[in-house]
Amino acid sequence: MNIADEQIRRGRKYEQVLNGARIVFMRDGYEGASVDDIAREAGVSKATLYSYFPDKRLLFMEVAKTECQRQADEAVELIDLTLPPEQVLTAAARRITQFIMSDFGMRVFRICVAESDRFPELGHQFYHSGPLLVRQRLADYLREAVARGELVIDDIELAADQFAELCKADIHNRLIFGMADCCQPRDIERTIRGAVEMFMARYGAGRG
Structure with missing residues (x-):
């Protein structure tokens, strides 16, 4: 503690x-x-x-941590970790994009950025209760898939980070900068499909 x-x-x-x-x-x-x-x-x-x-800072961080934990727990409950990588990664990508696009996800990101000069620890603490939590849950699955021979990965943590970033492609920046055309269902599915296909092309056991 x-x-x-x-x-x-x-x-x-x-x-x-x-x-x-x-x-x-x-x-x-x-x-x-x-x-x-x-x-x-x-x-x-x-x-x-x-x-x-x-103090208010502690209250804000507890709100952020609790919401991130809730979403991570829901994701784990909804995903069968024994399924093949394509299915699990598609479901994980859908949860990641839903969080990015959620009112909470956008607002808490903006709050952390806006307050980074006065309270640099806000961003640091949010990373550990949000993005880092997602990374750890995803890394746990990747290790299992590697052990089953479904994926070939040397650096599990890097691969988890790469996948999370792929899920943001063409979505996160457009949301943050308020682009009016973001984000249609077809755009989200395109990003999800591209993230899974690129990840499997790099780390799938049958690549090449």
Whole structure:
């Protein structure tokens, strides 16, 4: 347990505070979110809020970490890890693109970038609760597929990072910069199909 975890108290109204904070952070951003608004949305007093989270930064990171954990857990539950790589990677790519395109995914990315100068640890902590978590879950599957002889990979972590980046191609930047034509279902399927095909061309056991 790190210092931030030790500062957070989990009790009867913990989830209530967290849910209220999530609504306000996603609506107003990190800087625009006031403790008064969060307490009001959560239906608790400021004293109660502070008894759970001593400062706003800790509350924001707990919101981000909880949401990322939830999405990662859902992805694992929905994917049969014994299936062939093409099927698992397609399902994983669909979950990754859904997260990238979600209101939460876009807003939390923008918040971390906007606050990077004042609170550089925000981005660092979000990476460990979000992208790094995805990387670890994907790497676990890749190791199993390698052990079954379905993939040939020397650097598992690099391969996991490469696949996650392939899933962002032609989607992430267009979303972040507000391109009006992003993103139609056909664009998403094109990116997913391309990510899986390129990954298998590089790491599939039957390549070449």
